[in-house]
Amino acid sequence: MNDASGCARLSSEGPYSIFSFGGHSIRFRTPRTLRRYLSIKEWDNGYLVVDAEYRGIDAPVEEYIDLVPILTNLYFDADRFLAPIKKVVVSYE
Structure with missing residues:
Protein backbone atom coordinates (compact mmCIF):
# COMPACT_ATOMS: atom_id res chain seq x y z
CA MET A 1 0.00 0.00 0.00
CA ASN A 2 1.37 3.44 -0.89
CA ASP A 3 0.42 7.13 -1.05
CA ALA A 4 -1.76 6.57 -4.13
CA SER A 5 -3.86 4.05 -2.22
CA GLY A 6 -4.19 6.29 0.83
CA CYS A 7 -1.50 4.76 3.01
CA ALA A 8 0.75 6.96 5.15
CA ARG A 9 3.86 5.82 7.01
CA VAL A 50 0.20 3.41 18.55
CA ASP A 51 2.28 0.89 20.45
CA ALA A 52 5.86 2.00 20.95
CA GLU A 53 9.02 0.47 22.38
CA TYR A 54 11.10 2.53 24.81
CA ARG A 55 14.55 1.94 26.30
CA GLY A 56 14.23 0.87 29.92
CA ILE A 57 10.61 -0.30 29.64
CA ASP A 58 10.00 -3.99 29.01
CA ALA A 59 6.40 -3.87 27.74
CA PRO A 60 5.06 -1.89 24.76
CA VAL A 61 3.67 1.54 25.67
CA GLU A 62 0.43 2.85 24.19
CA GLU A 63 1.01 6.35 22.78
CA TYR A 64 -1.31 8.99 21.36
CA ILE A 65 -0.29 11.32 18.53
CA ASP A 66 -2.45 14.23 17.37
CA LEU A 67 -1.16 15.39 14.00
CA VAL A 68 -3.62 18.28 13.56
CA PRO A 69 -1.76 20.82 15.75
CA ILE A 70 1.56 19.73 14.27
CA LEU A 71 0.29 20.25 10.72
CA THR A 72 -1.34 23.56 11.64
CA ASN A 73 1.93 24.84 13.15
CA LEU A 74 3.63 23.96 9.86
CA TYR A 75 0.99 25.95 7.90
CA PHE A 76 -0.58 22.86 6.33
CA ASP A 77 -4.29 22.73 5.64
CA ALA A 78 -4.71 19.78 8.00
CA ASP A 79 -8.17 18.78 6.74
CA ARG A 80 -7.03 18.74 3.12
CA PHE A 81 -3.77 16.91 3.87
CA LEU A 82 -5.40 14.23 6.04
CA ALA A 83 -8.55 13.61 3.96
CA PRO A 84 -7.04 11.08 1.48
CA ILE A 85 -5.27 9.04 4.19
CA LYS A 86 -7.14 5.78 4.75
CA LYS A 87 -4.50 3.84 6.66
CA VAL A 88 -1.21 4.38 8.48
CA VAL A 89 1.48 1.73 8.79
CA VAL A 90 4.75 1.54 10.72
CA SER A 91 7.54 1.52 8.16
CA TYR A 92 11.30 1.56 8.71
CA GLU A 93 12.34 1.10 5.07
Whole structure:
Protein backbone atom coordinates (compact mmCIF):
# COMPACT_ATOMS: atom_id res chain seq x y z
CA MET A 1 0.00 0.00 0.00
CA ASN A 2 1.37 3.44 -0.89
CA ASP A 3 0.42 7.13 -1.05
CA ALA A 4 -1.76 6.57 -4.13
CA SER A 5 -3.86 4.05 -2.22
CA GLY A 6 -4.19 6.29 0.83
CA CYS A 7 -1.50 4.76 3.01
CA ALA A 8 0.75 6.96 5.15
CA ARG A 9 3.86 5.82 7.01
CA LEU A 10 5.06 6.41 10.57
CA SER A 11 8.60 5.78 11.77
CA SER A 12 11.19 7.27 14.10
CA GLU A 13 14.82 8.27 13.87
CA GLY A 14 16.76 9.47 16.88
CA PRO A 15 14.69 12.06 18.76
CA TYR A 16 12.20 12.46 15.90
CA SER A 17 9.07 10.76 14.67
CA ILE A 18 8.43 10.90 10.93
CA PHE A 19 4.98 10.88 9.36
CA SER A 20 5.14 10.52 5.56
CA PHE A 21 2.42 10.96 2.97
CA GLY A 22 1.96 12.62 -0.40
CA GLY A 23 5.61 13.49 -0.88
CA HIS A 24 5.84 15.13 2.56
CA SER A 25 7.86 13.86 5.51
CA ILE A 26 6.80 15.63 8.68
CA ARG A 27 9.27 15.33 11.52
CA PHE A 28 8.39 16.09 15.13
CA ARG A 29 10.22 15.64 18.43
CA THR A 30 9.74 12.53 20.52
CA PRO A 31 11.45 11.34 23.71
CA ARG A 32 15.04 10.22 23.16
CA THR A 33 14.18 6.93 24.85
CA LEU A 34 11.83 5.95 22.00
CA ARG A 35 13.36 2.98 20.19
CA ARG A 36 10.68 2.43 17.58
CA TYR A 37 7.00 2.23 16.84
CA LEU A 38 5.63 -1.30 16.87
CA SER A 39 2.10 -0.99 15.51
CA ILE A 40 -0.74 1.35 14.66
CA LYS A 41 -3.77 0.51 16.79
CA GLU A 42 -6.09 3.24 15.51
CA TRP A 43 -6.19 5.97 12.87
CA ASP A 44 -8.88 8.63 13.10
CA ASN A 45 -8.30 11.52 10.67
CA GLY A 46 -5.12 12.86 12.22
CA TYR A 47 -5.24 11.11 15.56
CA LEU A 48 -3.11 8.01 16.08
CA VAL A 49 -3.03 5.39 18.81
CA VAL A 50 0.20 3.41 18.55
CA ASP A 51 2.28 0.89 20.45
CA ALA A 52 5.86 2.00 20.95
CA GLU A 53 9.02 0.47 22.38
CA TYR A 54 11.10 2.53 24.81
CA ARG A 55 14.55 1.94 26.30
CA GLY A 56 14.23 0.87 29.92
CA ILE A 57 10.61 -0.30 29.64
CA ASP A 58 10.00 -3.99 29.01
CA ALA A 59 6.40 -3.87 27.74
CA PRO A 60 5.06 -1.89 24.76
CA VAL A 61 3.67 1.54 25.67
CA GLU A 62 0.43 2.85 24.19
CA GLU A 63 1.01 6.35 22.78
CA TYR A 64 -1.31 8.99 21.36
CA ILE A 65 -0.29 11.32 18.53
CA ASP A 66 -2.45 14.23 17.37
CA LEU A 67 -1.16 15.39 14.00
CA VAL A 68 -3.62 18.28 13.56
CA PRO A 69 -1.76 20.82 15.75
CA ILE A 70 1.56 19.73 14.27
CA LEU A 71 0.29 20.25 10.72
CA THR A 72 -1.34 23.56 11.64
CA ASN A 73 1.93 24.84 13.15
CA LEU A 74 3.63 23.96 9.86
CA TYR A 75 0.99 25.95 7.90
CA PHE A 76 -0.58 22.86 6.33
CA ASP A 77 -4.29 22.73 5.64
CA ALA A 78 -4.71 19.78 8.00
CA ASP A 79 -8.17 18.78 6.74
CA ARG A 80 -7.03 18.74 3.12
CA PHE A 81 -3.77 16.91 3.87
CA LEU A 82 -5.40 14.23 6.04
CA ALA A 83 -8.55 13.61 3.96
CA PRO A 84 -7.04 11.08 1.48
CA ILE A 85 -5.27 9.04 4.19
CA LYS A 86 -7.14 5.78 4.75
CA LYS A 87 -4.50 3.84 6.66
CA VAL A 88 -1.21 4.38 8.48
CA VAL A 89 1.48 1.73 8.79
CA VAL A 90 4.75 1.54 10.72
CA SER A 91 7.54 1.52 8.16
CA TYR A 92 11.30 1.56 8.71
CA GLU A 93 12.34 1.10 5.07
